[in-house]
Amino acid sequence: METIEVKNPFELVTASKLTAQEAIDLWCDDKRLDRVNNKENCFINGHRGTGKSMLFRILQHDCQSLLRPTTDADFLAVYFSVRDAEFLTEELELFQSDAQKSVISESHFSLLIVKQLFVLLQGAPALVPNAHRKELIALLIACLRNAFQYCTFKIPSIDEQNFDDFLKSAIVAIETERSRIVAYIGLRLYEATPFSGPLFLFDTLLAPISDFFDDTLKKCLYILIDDGDDLTESHTIVLNSWIARRRKSAVFKVSTMFGYKTYRTRSRSAIQHPHDFALYDIATRYMSNPAEDYVDLLSAICTKRLQSAHIETSPGKTDPYEFFPEDIEQSRALEALDQKLYEEYGKIYEGRKVRDYVYRHLTSEYVKQLAQSRSPHSFMYSGFRTLAILSSGHVRDFIICAQLMFDYASRQSPTPTPNRITPAIQNRVVRDHADEVLGEIADPRQKRGLHSTNEDWEEIKRFVEGLGTLFKQKMLSDDSERRVFSFAFQDEPNEKLKRLLELAVAEGYLMKGYISRKEGTGRRTLYVLTRRLAPAFNLDVSSYSGYLSVKSDRVLDLMQHGASRAPDGASNLEQMTLFDDGSNTPDQWVFISPEEAGL
Amino acid sequence: MATSTSSCFIGALSFEERCTLAPIRFVQSGGNTDSVHLVKLAGDSPQVAENVERFKKVGLTRFPMSDRFSSRSLWDWIWSVVRVAEGDVDVDATCLPREVLGMLLFALSVRRQKLNRIQLLYVSAPPSPGGYATQNQSLKQEEQWLTKGVVTIRSILGFPGNFDSEKRRHLVALAGHEFERLLNIIVFYEPDRLSLSSERKGTSTVDGAGDYSNKVEVELRQELRQKIPLPKIEEVSFSANSITATYSSLEAMQLDSVNENVILAAMNTKLSFVGAALFALHERNMRMVYAVPERYNPLYCQGVGKLQEFDITDLIKSAKTRAMGSI
Numbered sequence: 071m072e073t074i075e076v077k078n079p080f081e082l083v084t085a086s087k088l089t090a091q092e093a094i095d096l097w098c099d100d101k102r103l104d105r106v107n108n109k110e111n112c113f114i115n116g117h118r119g120t121g122k123s124m125l126f127r128i129l130q131h132d133c134q135s136l137l138r139p140t141t142d143a144d145f146l147a148v149y150f151s152v153r154d155a156e157f158l159t160e161e162l163e164l165f166q167s168d169a170q171k172s173v174i175s176e177s178h179f180s181l182l183i184v185k186q187l188f189v190l191l192q193g194a195p196a197l198v199p200n201a202h203r204k205e206l207i208a209l210l211i212a213c214l215r216n217a218f219q220y221c222t223f224k225i226p227s228i229d230e231q232n233f234d235d236f237l238k239s240a241i242v243a244i245e246t247e248r249s250r251i252v253a254y255i256g257l258r259l260y261e262a263t264p265f266s267g268p269l270f271l272f273d274t275l276l277a278p279i280s281d282f283f284d285d286t287l288k289k290c291l292y293i294l295i296d297d298g299d300d301l302t303e304s305h306t307i308v309l310n311s312w313i314a315r316r317r318k319s320a321v322f323k324v325s326t327m328f329g330y331k332t333y334r335t336r337s338r339s340a341i342q343h344p345h346d347f348a349l350y351d352i353a354t355r356y357m358s359n360p361a362e363d364y365v366d367l368l369s370a371i372c373t374k375r376l377q378s379a380h381i382e383t384s385p386g387k388t389d390p391y392e393f394f395p396e397d398i399e400q401s402r403a404l405e406a407l408d409q410k411l412y413e414e415y416g417k418i419y420e421g422r423k424v425r426d427y428v429y430r431h432l433t434s435e436y437v438k439q440l441a442q443s444r445s446p447h448s449f450m451y452s453g454f455r456t457l458a459i460l461s462s463g464h465v466r467d468f469i470i471c472a473q474l475m476f477d478y479a480s481r482q483s484p485t486p487t488p489n490r491i492t493p494a495i496q497n498r499v500v501r502d503h504a505d506e507v508l509g510e511i512a513d514p515r516q517k518r519g520l521h522s523t524n525e526d527w528e529e530i531k532r533f534v535e536g537l538g539t540l541f542k543q544k545m546l547s548d549d550s551e552r553r554v555f556s557f558a559f560q561d562e563p564n565e566k567l568k569r570l571l572e573l574a575v576a577e578g579y580l581m582k583g584y585i586s587r588k589e590g591t592g593r594r595t596l597y598v599l600t601r602r603l604a605p606a607f608n609l610d611v612s613s614y615s616g617y618l619s620v621k622s623d624r625v626l627d628l629m630q631h632g633a634s635r636a637p638d639g640a641s642n643l644e645q646m647t648l649f650d651d652g653s654n655t656p657d658q659w660v661f662i663s664p665e666e667a668g669l
Numbered sequence: 670m671a672t673s674t675s676s677c678f679i680g681a682l683s684f685e686e687r688c689t690l691a692p693i694r695f696v697q698s699g700g701n702t703d704s705v706h707l708v709k710l711a712g713d714s715p716q717v718a719e720n721v722e723r724f725k726k727v728g729l730t731r732f733p734m735s736d737r738f739s740s741r742s743l744w745d746w747i748w749s750v751v752r753v754a755e756g757d758v759d760v761d762a763t764c765l766p767r768e769v770l771g772m773l774l775f776a777l778s779v780r781r782q783k784l785n786r787i788q789l790l791y792v793s794a795p796p797s798p799g800g801y802a803t804q805n806q807s808l809k810q811e812e813q814w815l816t817k818g819v820v821t822i823r824s825i826l827g828f829p830g831n832f833d834s835e836k837r838r839h840l841v842a843l844a845g846h847e848f849e850r851l852l853n854i855i856v857f858y859e860p861d862r863l864s865l866s867s868e869r870k871g872t873s874t875v876d877g878a879g880d881y882s883n884k885v886e887v888e889l890r891q892e893l894r895q896k897i898p899l900p901k902i903e904e905v906s907f908s909a910n911s912i913t914a915t916y917s918s919l920e921a922m923q924l925d926s927v928n929e930n931v932i933l934a935a936m937n938t939k940l941s942f943v944g945a946a947l948f949a950l951h952e953r954n955m956r957m958v959y960a961v962p963e964r965y966n967p968l969y970c971q972g973v974g975k976l977q978e979f980d981i982t983d984l985i986k987s988a989k990t991r992a993m994g995s996i
Contacts (some may be wrong), residue, residue, distance in 0.1 A: 081898065082899075084898050087837075087861060150834060151834050154834040154930065155833070155834050156829065156830070156831070159830075159956070160825070160829070161824075164740065164744065164826070189835055249831070252829070253991075256827075256829060257991065259744065259748070260752070260776075260993055261993070513818070
């Protein structure tokens, strides 16, 4: 009997490895691209799996040609993946103590980027029209002559007649010089000889070439540095120094996972936001608009993936909301409770306050009912919207969970390809995933090199557990506002606390947002617990309107003692502050994204 | 033992009793104690103290400390020993971590013009009862592990490879008993091509080790899919008990390090690691990688097996590294 292999529509993909067509087929999110597609230096911060590399993939020439076939773009993106290059070697790490590191790193980095540019031209030579090819050839030869004038090595031969051959010989020449540097760095382990090869600096290679593209071809070079945190310190300083020049012909777009080593430049000053670069925190953008943008984005991604696997959720239709249905029993119970609360609150409150309080308390009351019946874990996390919000901006997390759900559903489905995932499977997978995320907090594996210790992660884990427990108690309280997922400080946290919170942010356990008074004065930092952990504490993810205002001593206490210091009746200890729903407090605060906060 | 004439003996002071066998035999058969260089990488413990006492009885008292977490510290110790080495050299691979062993082989290859014969010694784990913690049924289940946690993943000094953004990544993984460390390496590199296998049947250094490696390989295949976009997994054939057979197997794979970024993660036995490292000393475009463990199980290997000797002179002498003083 022939076995039909079921294609899981939620297999993971690596954006940088997609063909242009594959990337375009999967691409859904134009809004985020607009933030990056401009002639500004820019840092894009986001955790693994939030879509940074996909933005870079789409900016590249081959994708742009498919997306906008009739438009001649005014930029040319040169993609450079730090992880794919030779940066992650111990030789380079040890070279950081070498006196020649700055100048060698600059030469190395210039060559790597220019090589990427020429490789790109090799695939698309028409980017340089015939009329301007001789200029580019002459320019490169001049750059080489300049670099070789102070060394004894022979200037490489560059083909000047045929453009294809020119590109080929240019790449060979650049590669030879790159290899010379890499070999030299290896040699420094055991030989104390000075570098005798040619040096290629920004002013003598990258800048003249980018000026040619900008002045002659009217294309600004976007130099896309993917995984910028993995650059060595000396290369990071070189890159910062280039950014500090703010040259209009070459702008740098750097993706990081919050672990960028330094903002120092070679002149020991630092590049600063917004003076030298824009900053875009890719995962928090949806927080300012109650999740809808992100849910829409995931819905589009999900639809495309299901369609590519030819999955219809109903005849002629592919709808993620149908593919990941809500639990009907729970929905009915919530509807009945909604009605009951509406009647009860109608006797206490007036006007829109009735609906407002029902909205605020509905899930809380439902979970209380479950708790009374000793089955709090029977709260079902299901439905596309819930799953999307649970992934907390981490597209990859959503895909990983959906992949597992599909696997489970395939085994249970009477047909080879399931056309929906039961709420029970959805609930099981996201609960397991939350436990896994919680368990990994104290595990030093795969934590990025941020000078952290195991003790730091133990403290962060205890804090997250304490915070989750606190939020859960708030949800089960009889307080006016019970939907809390974030906190802000009443006082200035000490350096240790700030460092630990930064670590938690860097690893995606907390997200950093900002709140501002509605009239625009004042700004406070808000720390938001990742919704990925909600099922571990049986928290409702539907909507959150409040934050806890806490003293730093309280947070330190949670770090030391964890959930045991989250007392019953959290409102006794924590001052509750509301934002976004206006009427309840004279101190009106609204959530703003880091970009809106001007950060 | 033929090694007593060697002018340089390099090994480690470890918490394993196995570390004492070869150095003590070297001295007892006439080797000069001043020629013995034993690095101490482990922290103080009763087991280490016991081994120190064993060494003291034959006059071995110097154990320079090196920080196993710092490749700078490891390299400084290795180079301090190898840069002055001449004549015959014995390397006791038994308790040298793979990373140190790789760096050492690289250093010896750089120094090759001053060396005559290079011999690698290895004391295998004894058969049950005892042996590796992963197979030791007398231990409780929670004690049956070799290492825990991964502090960092890094290339081994001397084996940076020749990587290029344009090339796709091909990871060749030799699976052994270390599930967590190999998983972390594969996830970290997220390869476009993955060759993953446990040792060839019948080549284990100790009975039952192959079955355990096989189990690790199967678990890796299952777990990886949840972590990274997983390519079709290809086979890699190697021998856990033979340096030369592993070398030849890798050679026969005709790895395309010109068009691919090839990464070698040799996480099976020391002998297969040495075979892979020697291969990478000839195929210089390949990168060797290592996952630095957070901690070792003090019960890593109990008891002492058989001492074996392997002559690796030709493979070191023919290495494609740039010899010291050749420029």
